[in-house]
Amino acid sequence: MATIDFWFSIGSTYSYLTVMRLPEVQRTTGATFRWRAFNVRRVMIEQNNIPFRDKPVKAAYMWRDIARRAERYGLSPKLPAPYPLQGLVLANQIATLGAEQGWVEAYTRATYRRWFEAGEPAGEEPNISASLGEIGCDPAAVHAAAQSERIADALDAATDEAMALGIFGTPTFAVGREIFWGDDRLDDAILWQTGAIR
């Protein structure tokens, strides 16, 4: 089976659900995923798309909806989690480095768990060092490398690539040029990829 591109930004609330349940989805469906970090904040600013920050009623629903879905997936978040993230760019620069070095999935899951289950914002201390230490990375070395111009450029290039696909939010699943937005469209993306829907 071909691989589905999982476009995410650490900083997205609904992506918590996807990040945490993807191992189980892989196990039960055989689907495989390529983890693609991008900067959803830049996309949203360019597209004048502010989903929650100035919309308290919609934001309250979002947390309730995540709580219900999390319970179904056997997750135990402490909600609402700190939002929005100050360190969104750094968090995703680290993920970009992790994709090069093979630990993007482990890091992203570790940092989301601390953010959503311990109330420590991703992209800042103590979350960064604790998450990296937990997965066997050297926090100081990663921190420096992730802020290099090369990694910053790589994240920007990935963000451009996401926008070229028509991506405007996260999580988004891409099967070729067909995109599926939202944790609740993961099943559709898998069905599409297998040819079960068209």
Added chain:
Amino acid sequence: MATIDFWFSIGSTYSYLTVMRLPEVQRTTGATFRWRAFNVRRVMIEQNNIPFRDKPVKAAYMWRDIARRAERYGLSPKLPAPYPLQGLVLANQIATLGAEQGWVEAYTRATYRRWFEAGEPAGEEPNISASLGEIGCDPAAVHAAAQSERIADALDAATDEAMALGIFGTPTFAVGREIFWGDDRLDDAILWQTGAIR
């Protein structure tokens, strides 16, 4: 089984899916619905929530997502449908009258079908008269009654009631004070109502 409140505004794009598939959902699940029209545009203006009008990338995805879902439900819309609707308020005043007189569901389905499948905007001619005629109503009499102060007030009161429930968009399904937003949360609302999820 208790009745689920189906809060809708004629003018919502995703509500097309719900409006068209609800008979089948009722048949297969035994769920019943109370059709509650409200003015989602007033809610969105008050909450600074502009989902699509100034967001072309997100809007393009919305039409594609509706097309995929429509195909799954056996529907054949011509997309994109005319959007946004100029006659949103009148369309929902007619629905409010229809709820009093017992034809809200038939009218809403007829007007959505013409809007999404024949390209005739709901809330204006020829859609209004054709939809009302099709379901056996007198278009002139309904048109006059729907614009009465009493019906306008009833729609406003329903909109206030929706906002008091925390509703910010449509379709929304309410089970008591628990709300589920989006055609893709209809299954969750039914599961919640039966006690299968909590």
